[in-house]
Amino acid sequence: MKPATFLATIILAMIAGGHLLRFALRLPVTIAGWSVPMGVSPVAGVLLAALVFALWREDRAARHG
Numbered sequence: 001m002k003p004a005t006f007l008a009t010i011i012l013a014m015i016a017g018g019h020l021l022r023f024a025l026r027l028p029v030t031i032a033g034w035s036v037p038m039g040v041s042p043v044a045g046v047l048l049a050a051l052v053f054a055l056w057r058e059d060r061a062a063r064h065g
Contacts, residue, residue: 001059002059005055005059008055009052009055009056012048012051012052012055013048013049013052015044015048016044016045016046016048016049016052017045019040019041019042019044019045019048020041020042020045020049022041023038023041023042023045026038
């Protein structure tokens with residue numbers, strides 16, 4: 001895996017994990033006085049996890065022909 005792709009994969013995986021952990025633990029998040037709805041986290045977590053999986057599969061396919 002190229003270094004930039006690897007770094008992007010790690011960062012996206014960490015953000016996805018953070019969103020899913022926030023949802024599991026029901027942690028409130030407030031940005032500039034706005035309370036972020038809890039429903040945002042599972043959607044973002046799943047979408048980011050799908051991107052991580054897609055990057056991983058793309059790299060695997062490139063290495064194996």
